[in-house]
Amino acid sequence: MPTFAWTVKNSTGELISGVMEADEKEIVVSGLQEMGYFPVSVREKQVSAQFSEAFGGLFQRIRKRDIAFFAHQLSSLLSSGMPLLRGLTLLSKHTKNKNLREVIQSLEEDVKAGEAFSSALPKHPDVFSPLFISMVRAGEVGGTLEEVFKRLAEITEKEEDLKSRLQSALLYPAVMVIVGIATIFFLLTFVIPKMATIFEEVGEILPLPTRMLIAMGDFMSGFWWLILVGLILIIILFRRYVATAPGRIFLDQFKLRLILVGEIVHKVAVSRFARTLGTLIGNGVPLLNALDVAGETLGNEILFNEIEGIKKEVKDGKSISEPLKIGKLFPPIIVDTIALAEESGNLENALLKIADDYEKEIENSTKALTSLFEPVVILIMGVVVGFVVMAMLLPVFQINLAGG
Numbered sequence: 001m002p003t004f005a006w007t008v009k010n011s012t013g014e015l016i017s018g019v020m021e022a023d024e025k026e027i028v029v030s031g032l033q034e035m036g037y038f039p040v041s042v043r044e045k046q047v048s049a050q051f052s053e054a055f056g057g058l059f060q061r062i063r064k065r066d067i068a069f070f071a072h073q074l075s076s077l078l079s080s081g082m083p084l085l086r087g088l089t090l091l092s093k094h095t096k097n098k099n100l101r102e103v104i105q106s107l108e109e110d111v112k113a114g115e116a117f118s119s120a121l122p123k124h125p126d127v128f129s130p131l132f133i134s135m136v137r138a139g140e141v142g143g144t145l146e147e148v149f150k151r152l153a154e155i156t157e158k159e160e161d162l163k164s165r166l167q168s169a170l171l172y173p174a175v176m177v178i179v180g181i182a183t184i185f186f187l188l189t190f191v192i193p194k195m196a197t198i199f200e201e202v203g204e205i206l207p208l209p210t211r212m213l214i215a216m217g218d219f220m221s222g223f224w225w226l227i228l229v230g231l232i233l234i235i236i237l238f239r240r241y242v243a244t245a246p247g248r249i250f251l252d253q254f255k256l257r258l259i260l261v262g263e264i265v266h267k268v269a270v271s272r273f274a275r276t277l278g279t280l281i282g283n284g285v286p287l288l289n290a291l292d293v294a295g296e297t298l299g300n301e302i303l304f305n306e307i308e309g310i311k312k313e314v315k316d317g318k319s320i321s322e323p324l325k326i327g328k329l330f331p332p333i334i335v336d337t338i339a340l341a342e343e344s345g346n347l348e349n350a351l352l353k354i355a356d357d358y359e360k361e362i363e364n365s366t367k368a369l370t371s372l373f374e375p376v377v378i379l380i381m382g383v384v385v386g387f388v389v390m391a392m393l394l395p396v397f398q399i400n401l402a403g404g
Contacts, residue, residue, distance in 0.1 A: 002044050004028045008037035010076050016069075020094045035073075035090055036080035062100045062127050064163075068156035070100065071132075075149035084145065085111050103127050116140060130293045131155070131276050138283040148283060155279060159272075162359055166268075169366040173373045180381045187388055189224060192217030199395050207398065209391040245301075252300045260372070264365050265300070270329060271358035272297040273307075278351030288314060303329060320347075330354075 005019050006028060016037070022028045025042050032039050070091065077087035088108040095101040103124050110120035118137035121128045132152055139148030196214040199206055206214070220227070241247040256262045276297045280290035288311060295307035306327045313323035321339035324330055330338070334354055341350030 004042050004044050006032060006042045007040045008032050009040060010037055011079065016073075018094060019096050031090070031094070035094075036076060036082070062097060062103070064156050064160045066097050066100050067127065067132070068153045068160065070095070070104070071149045071156065072153035075146050075153060078146040078149065084117060100127075117145075130296050131280070134280055134285055134289065134293045135283050138280070138285045142284050144283070151279060151283070155275065158275075158359075162268075162271075162362065165363055166366055169363075169370045173370060173377060176374070176377045176381075180377065180384075183381075184384060184388075185220065188213075188217045188220040190221070192388075192392075193221050195392055207391070207394040209387065210395050213388060213391040248301045252302050256300070256302060260365075260369050264362060264369065266303075267358050267362045267365065269298045269300050269303050271355045271362060272299070273303075273329070274351045274358065275355035278348045278355065281351070282348035287320065291320075 002022065003019055004022060004025060008016050010016055020028050020031065022031070025044070028042050029039050032042075073091055074084075074087055077090065078084065082090075085108065088104055088111060092101055092104040092108050095104055106123065107117065107120050110123070111117055118133060118140050121133045121136060135148050135152055136145070139145040192213055196217060199210065199214075242251045255265045258265070273294050277290050277294040280293060281287065285293075291307060291311050291314065295304050295311075298304050298307065306329050310320065310323040310327065314320055319339070319342050321335055321342055324335045324338060325332070337350055337354070338347065341347045
């Protein structure tokens, strides 16, 4: 069956692209119009492109951006008056990502069998987060699924944008470190042993730095496999350790105590927590349930344990700001803001504003860390390369002096 690539406009004028299998172009156009879209272009894809996508689909994973697009489409379909089941049917036919399509088909079957949509979502924990499930459940109760899916799309896109910005900021320093390590390994394994052979033929007593370098080169060239096996074993043992409860606590505590990095880790956790809690409260989720879900987004056992303590205090009838004053999750000025927001009944907006502010701080802190990290890496690489060059040139100078 031919595959058609399409581009449409939704009700807000936003351009959306995708693919659809159909016998004719007209069927694609009518299907898109049924979904409430305005077709801009529909064209048949080449056979080679179809084969590539079919083969590549074996390795497709469901990204957060796919979930955001899924939520956005569901919101658009529901806003046009389409029932949820029919919307799932349409999306299961026209979703490009094969793995996501299978998930949507599973959801469609569950809803068709009479199961609530929010009850079907937890069957796919690797795809839908606790936040997604809780908000959908609240939307079903309040009859606001259309708005819930719209907000979920916005939240997911914001999280993905923040993640992309962090990765982009750290990419260059990471590449510098990898290239530096590879260069040193190459010098010690291949270049130094050859230079050592030349120096040995001369028969002169070599300077200490040169002897040290040659010893390291001999070890690297002779036992590189042992180093590789050792590194693999260390990684395996470390992963097993951090999979245990004490290991997770140790790692999370270590991340929080790292100079500069710990501050960013803490801000990312607080931003997630504030946005999740504010969003859930705004959608009518009870505070204790919202704290449960928000605590899971922290990604840090130390901070999660603090939230568990806050939940106990809230269960006893205290406001959320009271236990926050004792803990270390938020700075005092933020706690005071939350306390005032509780009194005025504006907690949702205050938490979302805190999340926005923290995201800006995260971006600034990441840029500052990157700008500091680059010269440090260059300095370390300069020292190492300088030592190698010095160790290689010293014998040359020594031989020249002896010959002179």
